[in-house]
Amino acid sequence: MSFFGIGAGMLARRELSLKCYPRRVLQRQRGFSTTKSLFAILQSLTADDGKLYGEPFYGESSFLMYRKDVLDANGITMPEHPTWQQVADIAARVDNKQPGMRGICLRGQPGWGQIFAPLTTVVNTFGGTWFEKDWTAKVNAPEFKEATNFYINLIKAHGENGAPQAGFTECLNAMQQGNVAMWYDATSAAGSLEADNSPVKGKVGYVAAPVVKTQESGWLYTWAWAIQKASKKQDNAWKFISWASSQGYENLVGQQEGWAKVPAGKRASTYSNPDYLKVAGAFAEPTKNAISTADPNNPGVQPRPAPGIQFVGIPEFPDLGTRVSQDISAAIAGQETVDQALDKGQQAAEQVAAKYKK
């Protein structure tokens, strides 16, 4: 049994050799109607042959989190569906209005799953893409460049301190400790911000991922259980998986650990559970909307050769994204320019594309 972090479309049978589950087996074995789960998540675990290869444990999208009290104190209203320009303006207006509080936290830590998760969604909505449908690499194209410059300039002007090392954890700290007024990141962060021991509990508002040229720009990601085909203990693995991804498990977490910590984002029923809504009311609806509107097959303005929103659903992407992210991080630190970073990224992307163009 394995526990995978899987983005939409990343699942290919030849990589993982997973056992697949006919949907009716899912329904029969644990009264779990797949139609009642959040469709986008299940879709992302379904391979090209239409079969399901993983059981979601938790699912997420991305959205914008902001300090309601700070914005109110400065007479700012956050739009329900902000544009990136509006977010940049708000970041400028709240920057340093409270001692030690910067405008916004955006990841700057190298890694395809660190800086490039939020940054690729920004690239998408600015009209850029890693690859066009025919695998033409577009990493140093004007749209990609504009998005990256926007992102980096926003960090440099109004972002968190120590940005080149700031990933999810660092931004979560910054948000909880009142070092930033806004944060664009995974919907899962809300559970920690609203937890009982969080200093900012009840002070945070949640709106959709900021956009420019697209309607939505939230990402889609899931942590999922899967069973290896070669496993000799598939039945036991399945017993565990069906328990760990069941509604009963969510209830157990809710009762013992608090409802804000429930691994949400995979069942529609979670979002109608009154116990969950009591503590997660502030972010439950934005999270559900973000997950259900995310479309990994069409995340930008142009057709894509492979699915994926905050990544490209090919095996080479973790390496490609991480390499380019090193240079973007260096650009945030001022070691090199965005142009240099993206020109190098273009070369690396062209190498990857060459394999697929054949």
Added chain:
Amino acid sequence: MSTALEPQAGAGTSAPASGGGSALRVAGDWARRAPLLPALIFMILVTQLPFVFTLIISFMNWNAYYPDQIGFAGLANYGAVFTDPDTLSAIWTTVIYTVSIVLLSLVIGFGVALLLDRAFPGRGVVRTLMITPFLIMPVAAFLVWKHALYNPNYGLFNGLLRLFFGPNAVQPDWISDWPKTSIVVSLVWEWTPFMMLILLAGLQSKPLDVIEAARIDGCSPWQVFRYMTFPHMRQYLELAGLLGSIYVVQTFDAVFTITSGGLGTANLPYIIYTIFYNAHDYGKASAAGVVVVIATIAIATFALRTVSSLFREE
């Protein structure tokens, strides 16, 4: 013949070549060696076999994402390692780390060892405290460095600056402004106790009667250090430097934890990690690993010889 291992009693008188005696001696030699064989074979199995496998894989095209395309790759992986700009800069970074960290921690460790070699109340406690950085789990230690010390918002360094220079004190972003230095400083902190331990052992084994005689003869403390302590410490410095280099070349935790390899801080172990875990390119990762091992052996041998001969000339 086995005579090379068995010094003859009289150098001039070679043993009579009587067949029976020689056979007996061979049997005797093996009687002594045989009990060691299981340990030797075990050692070869656990230390050399993995290297042999790595060597074989380094000549293969083996990417875990493409299990149906495994095959012989010739020297392609080595070519990729030596033409990849990231790997080349990582080689340079590794050299910078190793030289600066080993030298700095040797100097500081020697200084601390000299101080701890003197008798003073509470010496045992101080010695234990000085060793502590080496005992802390590296990942935990470097998380503390990243968050509790270097962090520009709530780190101790910037907190101290505010404490001494008021709320408007300069607040540098330590890691972003000096990425390599930040890594080096944290690693010097980790490795100084190691150097200190070896050098302190050396200091405490120095012959006190000779030192006392030198003092009576009117040598200044500097002369005692320069002409008695220092030559005595030569082999300890060599040992500490050699072991330190071997360990520091392999440093991974600090780079992974503090910068994630960003800002030009990626060294060879980190690059190998990314080739293995991001690209899942087992062939290229193995080739890079083989290069590191060969380079380490070459440099360690060369460095050790140079250092030894330098000291011997004095």
